[in-house]
Amino acid sequence: MFFSTASLCFFESYYVAQSYKKNELDDAQKILHKQLLTSNNDPQLLFNAGDIAYKKGDFDKARAYYEQASLLLKRSDTLFEKTYFNIGNCYFHEKKLVEAIEAYATVLSITKDHKEALYNKKKAEGLLKEEERKKRDNPLGDHSKEKDGKDKEPSEKQDEKEQNNNKD
Numbered sequence: 089m090f091f092s093t094a095s096l097c098f099f100e101s102y103y104v105a106q107s108y109k110k111n112e113l114d115d116a117q118k119i120l121h122k123q124l125l126t127s128n129n130d131p132q133l134l135f136n137a138g139d140i141a142y143k144k145g146d147f148d149k150a151r152a153y154y155e156q157a158s159l160l161l162k163r164s165d166t167l168f169e170k171t172y173f174n175i176g177n178c179y180f181h182e183k184k185l186v187e188a189i190e191a192y193a194t195v196l197s198i199t200k201d202h203k204e205a206l207y208n209k210k211k212a213e214g215l216l217k218e219e220e221r222k223k224r225d226n227p228l229g230d231h232s233k234e235k236d237g238k239d240k241e242p243s244e245k246q247d248e249k250e251q252n253n254n255k256d
Contacts, residue, residue, distance in 0.1 A: 113140050113143055113144050117137070117140045117141075117144075124137060129160055130160075131157040131158075131160040131161050131165075131167060131171075132157075132167065134153045134154070134156050134157035134160070135153070135154065135157045135167060135170070135171055135174075137153045138150045138151070138152075138153030138154040138157065138171075138174060139174070141153060142174065142177070142178065147178040147181040147182050148178070148182065150174070150178050151175055151178035151179065151182075154171050154172075154174050154175045154178065155175060157171050158171045158172060158175065163198060168198070169195055169198050169199060169202070172191050172192075172194045172195045172198075173191070173192070173195045173202070173204065173205055173208075175191040176188045176189075176190075176191030176192040176194075176195065176205070176208060176209075176212075177208065179191055180208060180211075180212055185212045185213075185215055185216040185219070186216065188208070188209075188212045189209055189212050189213060189216070192205045192206075192208050192209035192212065193209065196209065
């Protein structure tokens with residue numbers, strides 16, 4: 089039986105989707121990489137590869153795929169907004185909060201009431217403020233001392249002793 093290249097791509101894409109749904113991410117990733125060798129300028133394939141890497145917890149690789157896809161998209165493309173939202177999520181997981189906020193802001197510049205982007209942006213801004221407050225309160229980054237100069241650990245150990253004594 090003879091299949092055209094387009095037919096093979098359809099079957100491969102179907103298999104990728106089925107593997108993804110079944111959480112067989114390695115299989116889906118292998119097929120996508122094969123497709124990307126022949127169609128590395130297809131933003132949908134790059135987006136899908138990003139989704140698989142994201143689901144596997146490889147946020148740096150996922151972000152790279154999403155960023156590559158975004159370069160091939162126009163702001164008016166539906167996939168552009170999804171791509172930037174996912175870029176923001178990758179940065180968020182990588183604890184790169186400033187970059188995450190910028191990515192969510194890009195999404196919000198397209199859709200002002202994007203609920204998930206609004207929520208994630210506010211969460212990232214809150215965490216960033218907390219980080220800045222901690223740096224301001226403790227500029228040397230020495231987490232073993234409280235503001236008054238006393239060691240934290242002994243008081244934590246004391247709390248543990250009190251908890252153990254209360255169990256008796």
